[in-house]
Amino acid sequence: MNNIECDIVIVGTGIAGLSCALGFQDNTKIIIISNNNPGKSGSTRFAQGGIAFSENDGESTKAHIYDTINAGSGMCDKTAVHHFIEQSNKTIKWLEKQGVNFDKREDGTIQKGLEGGHSENRIAHIGGDATGIGIINALFEKISSKDNISFIKGELSALLTDDNNTVCGIEAEGFTIKSSSVIFATGGGCGIFGDRTAPEQPLSAFELALQAGTKATDMEFFQYHPTALDLPLEVTVQIPRLPLITEAIRGAGALLKVGKNLMQINHEMGSLAPRDVVSRAVFENRQQGKRVYLDTSSIQNFSSIFPTIANICKQYDIDYNKIPIRTAVHYQIGGIKTDVNGRTCVDGLYVIGEASSTGLHGANRLASNSLLEASIMGKTCAETIQKSNIRGGIIKRRIISKKDSTQSTVRDINNRSLGIIRNHDTLKDAIITLSTLPQTPNVIASLMSNLFALRRTESVGSHYRSDYLETKRMPRQHMNLDEFKEEIRQVI
Numbered sequence: 001m002n003n004i005e006c007d008i009v010i011v012g013t014g015i016a017g018l019s020c021a022l023g024f025q026d027n028t029k030i031i032i033i034s035n036n037n038p039g040k041s042g043s044t045r046f047a048q049g050g051i052a053f054s055e056n057d058g059e060s061t062k063a064h065i066y067d068t069i070n071a072g073s074g075m076c077d078k079t080a081v082h083h084f085i086e087q088s089n090k091t092i093k094w095l096e097k098q099g100v101n102f103d104k105r106e107d108g109t110i111q112k113g114l115e116g117g118h119s120e121n122r123i124a125h126i127g128g129d130a131t132g133i134g135i136i137n138a139l140f141e142k143i144s145s146k147d148n149i150s151f152i153k154g155e156l157s158a159l160l161t162d163d164n165n166t167v168c169g170i171e172a173e174g175f176t177i178k179s180s181s182v183i184f185a186t187g188g189g190c191g192i193f194g195d196r197t198a199p200e201q202p203l204s205a206f207e208l209a210l211q212a213g214t215k216a217t218d219m220e221f222f223q224y225h226p227t228a229l230d231l232p233l234e235v236t237v238q239i240p241r242l243p244l245i246t247e248a249i250r251g252a253g254a255l256l257k258v259g260k261n262l263m264q265i266n267h268e269m270g271s272l273a274p275r276d277v278v279s280r281a282v283f284e285n286r287q288q289g290k291r292v293y294l295d296t297s298s299i300q301n302f303s304s305i306f307p308t309i310a311n312i313c314k315q316y317d318i319d320y321n322k323i324p325i326r327t328a329v330h331y332q333i334g335g336i337k338t339d340v341n342g343r344t345c346v347d348g349l350y351v352i353g354e355a356s357s358t359g360l361h362g363a364n365r366l367a368s369n370s371l372l373e374a375s376i377m378g379k380t381c382a383e384t385i386q387k388s389n390i391r392g393g394i395i396k397r398r399i400i401s402k403k404d405s406t407q408s409t410v411r412d413i414n415n416r417s418l419g420i421i422r423n424h425d426t427l428k429d430a431i432i433t434l435s436t437l438p439q440t441p442n443v444i445a446s447l448m449s450n451l452f453a454l455r456r457t458e459s460v461g462s463h464y465r466s467d468y469l470e471t472k473r474m475p476r477q478h479m480n481l482d483e484f485k486e487e488i489r490q491v492i
């Protein structure tokens with residue numbers, strides 16, 4: 001084992017982890033670890049649409065707040081919504097200062113795109129539809145110029161705590177890293193599904209955070225994207241995730257069609273309605289055996305505005321004027337319960353970005369609000385730690401994560417039980433089957449999601465129950481590991 005000491009260890013090199021590293025003062029010794037090289041893992045690199053922001057002229061911020069709460073089906077934590085949206089303009093400027101180069105208009109101001117659920121154009125993007133990789137490259141370049149930040153490749157395997165259960169380090173593939181605080185920026189858990197646009201990520205951070213005493217929250221809410229590329233089964237079985245067709249192309253005028261007709265969507269915003277509404281409409285059409293397309297023929301210069309999408313279509317020999325689409329799991333709304341600065345209920349342990357759940361997204365995330373949330377959390381988490389006097393002490397306990405080999409089993413189960421339309425019987429069957437498997441991180445995350453979904457006896461946002469169609473807005477659920485085990489015992 002290599003033993004290393006530093007002030008701060010950050011796990012994850014997506015937008016949350018990199019923003020956090022850059023948020024500390026230059027005299028803080030930081031180690032960032034990730035199970036792959038920066039830009040080679042996590043969701044950030046796949047982001048196409050961009051980052052939602054509202055310039056602080058009052059009205060546009062108010063509209064952004066309204067759209068966020070509206071998309072979240074009224075289930076958002078309003079304090080969190082105000083916190084993040086009111087900082088959005090400042091955050092875009094901070095990212096520019098770190099070297100992020102958003103697409104500009106001729107007058108030098110940032111170009112603003114439109115996406116589903118947004119009542120006005122407010123999405124900053126890079127390279128048309130290559131926002132994520134543009135952000136990662138810029139932030140990593142900035143980090144490379146800093147002597148106080150170093151990078152180690154390795155998968156997290158254990159969390160270390162002192163006498164008071166304050167977190168004071170981690171272990172990862174041959175390294176023991178002692179630090180005064182630990183930050184998990186480990187992304188979402190969509191890897192428990194087969195049909196998804198998001199990459200698979202190890203869930204050891206989720207399991208370790210729970211073992212250390214944190215709570216999981218909102219685990220029933222997974223956002224389905226309405227426009228993943230619909231490829232033949234023989235192709236999808238060979239690729240790790242479905243390519244995404246950004247919603248921004250509907251913002252630019254693309255239409256959802258079933259055959260030659262416009263797809264009917266029961267919402268005042270039509271094909272630019274929030275994702276849960278459009279996803280259900282696409283799903284229902286496909287259930288009836290119909291194929292759904294994006295008709296992009298009205299968009300002039302398509303391949304120069306959306307080069308990533310044009311390349312994806314070329315790769316699969318698809319005409320970008322008529323792109324076949326389907327729904328796929330895209331974003332985990334739930335996660336480890338934190339405040340807006342990533343603080344958990346365990347001293348010394350912080351969780352930021354998609355791995356956390358602050359309540360910003362409610363029951364359905366407004367498009368392009370997650371890169372915003374992750375970047376703000378990263379930066380303010382660093383500021384919070386610098387102001388705090390909680391510091392982990394001498395290592396006394398190792399919390400170890402179980403090795404995982406249950407991915408394919410849990411995916412088949414979750415695809416059935418946690419689909420766009422859910423019901424009591426499939427959720428309960430899933431819980432009974434999952435409870436017989438070894439309790440690995442993937443199984444625990446799946447069990448929790450099915451349990452939270454079973455307990456939410458209503459339809460709200462991304463959680464739609466065919467046996468409980470009414471929207472009641474039951475309170476947000478949260479649970480620690482002991483409460484969860486007791487609940488599971490009662491269900492099986």
Ligand SMILES: Cc1cc2nc3c(=O)[nH]c(=O)nc-3n(C[C@H](O)[C@H](O)[C@H](O)COP(=O)(O)OP(=O)(O)OC[C@H]3O[C@@H](n4cnc5c(N)ncnc54)[C@H](O)[C@@H]3O)c2cc1C
Binds near residue numbers: 013036156186355
């Ligand atoms: C296809 C796609 C398009 C999207 N488009 C947009 C968009 O346009 N706008 C928007 O706002 N949001 C978008 N999202 C969502 C957004 O990209 C994510 O929510 C955001 O990037 C998450 O950032 P993060 O830093 O929290 O995690 P990630 O970027 O997922 O990074 C997680 C990091 O943690 C590391 N890691 C995880 N577990 C471990 C472990 N156990 N040990 C070591 N390392 C570990 C990973 O290797 C990775 O480096 C999109 C998502 C997808 C899938």
